[in-house]
Structure formats: structure tokens, C-alpha cells
Amino acid sequence: MNEKDLAQLAIDTALQMGASYADARVIRLRRESIEVRNGNVNGIKQHLEMGIGVRVLYNGAWGFAGNPDLKKSKVEIAVQRAISLARDSAHLYHKPVVLAARKPIITTWKSPCLIDPFTVPLERKLDELFEIEAILRSVKGVALTDANFDFWKEWQIFINSEGSQIEQEMVQSGAGMSATAVSETDVQTRSFPAPFRGQFKSAGYELIPTLKLRESANTIAEEAVQLLTAPVCPSGEKTIILGGSQLALQVHESCGHPAEFDRVLGHEADFAGTSFLTQDKLRNFQYGSEIVNLVADATIPGALGSFGYDDEGTPAQKADIVRNGKFVGYLTSRETAESWEMESNGAMRAEGWNHTPIVRMSNINLLPGDHDLEDMIGTTKDGILIKDNRSWSIDDKRLNFQFGAEIGWEIKDGKIAGIVKNPTYAGITPQFWRSCDAIANEKYYDVWGTPNCGKGQPMQVARVGHGVSYARFNNVKVGVGYAE
């Protein structure tokens, strides 16, 4: 039996057993990660997996079962298991689950990919990594170095009992490097293009040269060494300019997560947390200053959080979250949207075949403004330009945050005065975003991939994206954690 027939079998079996709705996803996934560290191959791992995930509504209650075995008999067992899970607790459901309407669709979708990374010889990939890594190591004072590639290829077919049948294929690639300098009392790391394994996009191997790792290796290695003896970022209330992956993570933690409607409804109360963006605040709350515009956009070609259809078969969309500073929309699924008589905006996704879908970010983007970075620096009296995240922490309502980054540049009277180490800053989400007075233009804009967003019980990891340029914030507490 092929995958489509198996998925259809799961649906038919579920309906025969009395399910009022069922969907099934059969997935085949291939993954490769390659890491070179300190002039040595540190790990090459190839991973293959396949399986089916079946979700059923029975007596108005959800049941989900995942099974790696794609034999006909095992698929039927998985369906039975999903049905019995739903049946055994249906009497403890609040009210029967109702899904917002969605027209069935039969279609296929592919992410853009010019060079399938799995066709590129391993030797070539290793040669590139060794070459990059050698440049990092050639800088005097660098103690530890690494460079890595990650590739995914995921094929899935989604079928539901309403007649939808969607086939999707996604290729995603990522690359990164870092250099670390160590002294008896200090460790300083610089990463590129972003920390935590680098930059990721929905693209093939053609992404790799565009990231310019080789061209940037010397600079970041030198910065790591300089940071060891650089002054510590000063403490106090200052202006900060955030760029690149640090601004992306700020958007992720303080906008993306609180806009997830399942958090607002309490579905994540026991784990990831709830949200300060309660329902009374929709269209009624000043999230940020008037120049702050945030959208959820799953349609950007090549971005890590893009897809054709979510894991309930809802087409990828672009939806406003914050318009001119006002909070105007959530990320929703068919179930969460129905509770507000809305339509799903297509944010329901699962990690692989073995998890039930939950509300997820796609690409949550801070739309570019009209400034040049040079002007933003030039008009800053007392500030820090902060890049490349080192640590992040935020409370369960997504209000009180503290971030640390790899590097800062002190700005005095409109000029860069020099680098500082251990920059940290802290704030309260809406106060912080309301203090945003400048956003850099399109020229600086890129969508950063975040491949490691954790949420749900049992926990699932999602790959999402964040389009950002640079943004400036005023009266921010910096130097937290290092202040006397």
C-alpha cells in the first residue's frame, strides 16, 4: 500500500469506528547534520524516519496516535488506539470540539529548492566546512572553533475526512560557525550568521554560498579574541539598537509566543504558559509604538517558517498581529478559531508524524521602517548596538524578559565608540515595544530561521522564521546580571 492509500485507510477505519472527524499524515523525513570542530570531524549524522500520525474526533473528544510502522495492520491498530484514547475521556471534555469550517482541497506544494542538499557529495560539504573552520583557527587567541551544516527533506501527505488531500515537500538548509576565546575567568564566543547553528531557510544547498561564512570567518574570530579584553557593557538606562538574529529572537519571544491563541485560551498553562495578550486586548491594546507592524506570514518563499498548508489543511496565509502599534490578531487553528467564530489563519503544525498539531508561529515579522542604520546610530546619544543572542529568558505570560548577547558596540554622541562584552538588557514587553522609535529599511531586512522552538506536552520542536531589520528602543535597562 502506498502512503496515500494508508492515510485513506486510516480515515476510513476511523469513520467506520464512529469518529466524527479524522485526519492522517504520513511523513518521510531525511536529515543530515555535519559538524567540524577544532580541526576535526566532530560528527556526521544521517537520519531517516517515517511514520503516520492519526488524529480523531470521537464523541467530541480528541485522540491522537502515532505509529512508525507503515504496515496496513499497524495503521489500523494506531487508529483503534486514537479512538480508545478519545472515548475513554470523552465524558471529561468540556464541550464537544467543533472545528471552524474549511473547504476541502486536493493539491500539492513544494518549497523552493535549486540544489537538493542530499545530492551534494559529503566530501564537498566537509571541504567547505574545513576551509571555513581553518580560517577561524588561524586567528591567534582563538581556542575553540566549529562550523556546521544541517539539512532536512520532508515529504508528507495529509488526508482528512472532509475530502482534503495535500501533498507537500519541503527542503530546508542551514549553516553556521563560531569561534571561542577562553581565559581563566572568561569565555567569549562569536557566531555567524547567527548563534545556535547559524541561519536556516527553506532552500537547498544554493543557500550555503549566499551566507558568506568564509568571507566573515576572520572578522568573527578576531572579535571573539577582542571580547576577552573588551570592557563589560555599562549598566544603566540606555538606548539600544537590536539587529539580526537578536531582534528576531526578541520578536519570537515577546510577540510570536504571546500571540498564539492556544496559550491565550489556557491550553499551554501547565507548560509553556499563558499570555498577557488576553482576549479583552484584541484591537484594544497599544502593543508598541505606531511604527511597529508585526505580521504572521507563512507565504514568504524560502523562509524557514513557510509552508503551503498547515497540518490541518488550512492554506498558508499572511495575517496582521500588530498594525501601527495596535494589537489586532492571533495565530489560530480550526478549533481555537471556532471558539471566537473566526476562520483559522493556518497556524496549526506538528513536529513530524508522532505529534498532534498545536498552534505554532510561521514567520513572525517586524516589517521594515524607513531608516538607514547609519542614521539610527548617528542620532543615538548614549546607546549600545547589540547583536547575536547568547541567552534568553522570559516569564510565562511573556512580559518580563532578559536577553544576553555575544557582542555590543557602545554608541556615544552618534558614533561607535568601541566593542563591549556581555551586553544584557531587560524589560517589560509592551513598554519596550512602545519605546521603539526607529526601524531600519528594506535594505537591512532578512528572515532569520529559528529551528528550535519548543512548545507543547509532550514537547515538540518547530522550525519558524522572523523577518527583521534593525530597531531602536529607548530607556532600556542594560547591564542586568552584571551590575554591582
Place this chain on the structure above:
Amino acid sequence: MLSKKKAREILEEAIRTSPADETEVIINGGKTFSTRFTNNYISQNGAQKEYDVTVRVAFGQQVGVASCNIFDGDNLKQVVENACTAARHSKPDLEWTPVLEARDVPELDEAYLKDTIDYTPEEKAERLEPILKRSIARDLTSAGMLVNGDHMLTVMNSKGLFGYQAWTSASFTYTAMAAHQGSAWAEYHSHDMADLEIESLAEQAMERALMAQNPVAIKPGAYTVVLAPTAVIELVEYLNYLGFGGQGYHESTTFTAGKIGEQLFHPGINLIDDPSRREVLGPSFDYEGHPKQRLALIENGVVRNVAYDRRTAQKAGVKSTGHALMPPATSGPFPTNIILEAGTDRIEEMIAGTERGIYVTRFWYSNVVDPKQATITGMTRDGTFLIEDGKLSKPLRNMRYNESLVRAFSNVEAIGDRTYGFNGYFGKLAVPALKIKDFIFSSVSEESPS
């Protein structure tokens, strides 16, 4: 559960298939049955089954790793072939160390409990029903998860080393929420469903949630804190991560680097790794098949040992402690079954003996600020209280802490008389309550911004 006999057959087959000079094969996985509840009702039921086979091969010093979640006949051959292809096309790993010689690998009896894995979704719903009804009757909102599952790890190499362990798990996490920002938390993990006293855990959390309503702000600063075991976990987790991995130790990136034998902490602090202890029960061997024994990490406040796998051990000129993680284990070895040993103090007495301080139910979203100073930051969550004159006097708004673990574990004033088991990032951990002086809070959260 994949039986020992069946596992041995699959591993032998994989090793037979491999043309490599050295081959290691690992299978791990199991089943998880979870019942999740939100807003006082069951909201999500899941059954997941997943096993992975991981093959590491070496041709000389050329090494490759491959894994797959299906391993019948051709799929098993395919995963061995993928590892071999990766190895043949790789460059030499100059730090490759040969696979371990065959030896007896211990297996724990009674880690796999039939009653725990056979606990049905129906039984779980029955068990939760009175708690959810009580929650509704008290105008509270309950959310949480009751989970049972089984797990196995088996390892074999081309020199004939073989290890197998199966174990069960049960966990209960619970959040009770009251109006006006009141919330409280309970959590328990064990290999034995019978250990989960979910009714009493839920009852205490419900009472605390009611007490936690209308929290007030206090000035940030240094406070004496009484930390429930559910708060201590996060500190111990980071203590382990920043201090006791052999790779980081020898690369001088840990706060413990060069400090073995030094008294860094209060003399009452004893941190050990021991998978045979009931609270943190797990396989008594690592992903290389190396047996694990009790390893003292901190003894009477003195740093004693860090964890090694065979690669980091060879580099450091010591013996492996049996703490290899899943290949390729690019971050090196870490302790996986950690216990912060209990002291003699009851948590009630710690509170009673505190004139002014803060009681923390749990920390949340902690992260590293400075690895060498072992400074971390995070938030309090689900029940933070002011202690005045030996009593929990009023609920507090959540606060952010920024504190060095070296300082915090030096400033210990009392250690709880009982450890509780939890799941952690690297494995399992068990910790008691702690009372710590001069613990630094840097800010207070808003609860409802306008």
C-alpha cells in the same frame, strides 16, 4: 517493549551486516501515553510509539553515524550502509578512540513495572475526574498532564559488548489557577505509577493557588529564599550543565575548570550521579555500553569529579565514567542521573525559621548569563510568597533572579530532609528543598499591563 532477546538479535544482525573495522549499534525508544487537561477538562490524549536505531561505524579513523526509526530487514541494512557511506567519505577523526572491550554490563531489576505501563487512559481519566470536579467547585482552573510510558536502551559493539535496560515512567504535572493571578504548581516523576500521590499534590496546589491571589510587588534585591524542590531543580540542572561535562572542563569553559579539589560550595552540598538510586533510576551504562557507577561530583562542598566518555577520557588521560551521550554527542559527556543529597531540615521548619524572605515554588525559563561565573537568570512562577515572621504572609508578583550558582550554593543555610525525583534535560534528577541567603532578584514582573 522490545525484548532483550529481540533487541540482541537486531543488534547482532546489524553488526554482522557491517563491513566497517568497528561498529556500535544502539536502539532506544518506547511508548508514551499522555492525558493532558486544560480549563478543568481533558483536552488532548496521545499515544506515541517510537524507536530509533543508531549505528556508528569506523573505518580506521573515519567515522560515520546514521539513524532510522524503522529497522526491519532492509531498513536495518540501509542504516548500516548510510553510516558506512558517511564514514568512507569523511576525513579522519584524529580523536577517535576504539570501541570498548566486551565486559559484563549491569542490568537493573525492577525498573520495568507492568502495572505502570498497563495503566489505561480510562484509569487516568477516573483518577483525574475528582480533582477536576474539585477544581470546578472551588472556582479554580486546572491544567496538567498525567503520563505513563516505557523506555529501553540497548547497546552492542563489534567487540561483543552488550547492554540492555528497560524501564517504565510515570509523571504528573499540575497547575492550579485562581482568579486574580493566583497560581500554584505540583510535579512528580517516578518509574512507578504507584509513587504518584496525585490527589495530595493537586490538593496542596489548589490551596496554594487560592493563597496566591492578588500578588503584590516587593522591591528587588537580595533576599533569603526558601526554595521548594520544584524550584531547586532548575538550579541543579544548570550547575550540572555549566560545571560537570568533561569536554567543557578540559576546554576550560566550565566554572569548575582547574578547580577539582577546591571548596567552592557550602560543606552540606553533596552532588552525585548514580542511576541505581530509586529517585533517578535509569540504565547503568551509557550509549557506548560503559557501565556507570556512583560518581561524586561535589563532596561536602568540594568539586570532586566531572563526567567522561571514552573520547574525552582518553584526551584527559583518565578513565571513562560511563557518561557518553547519544552519538555523535558533539557536546561531550554529561551526568545523567543526578542527586543533590538531602540534609536534615524540614521545609516547614525552614519557613518557620525565616524572619523575612521569599518562598519560591518554581523557577521558569532560566538561562545562562555568564558561564564562567555560573551566573544564571530566570523567573519565579506559580506561587511566590513573602515569608514574614516564619509564615507565608502574602503572595508576591513573579520576580526575575540573576544569581551565580557558586554564590547560591555557598550561601546555603538549610537542606531539605527528602529528595524528590524529576525529569531533566540530560536525564533525571532528584533534589531536596533549600534555604539560601542573599539570593538576588533583579526585577518584578507586571501581571496585567494596560
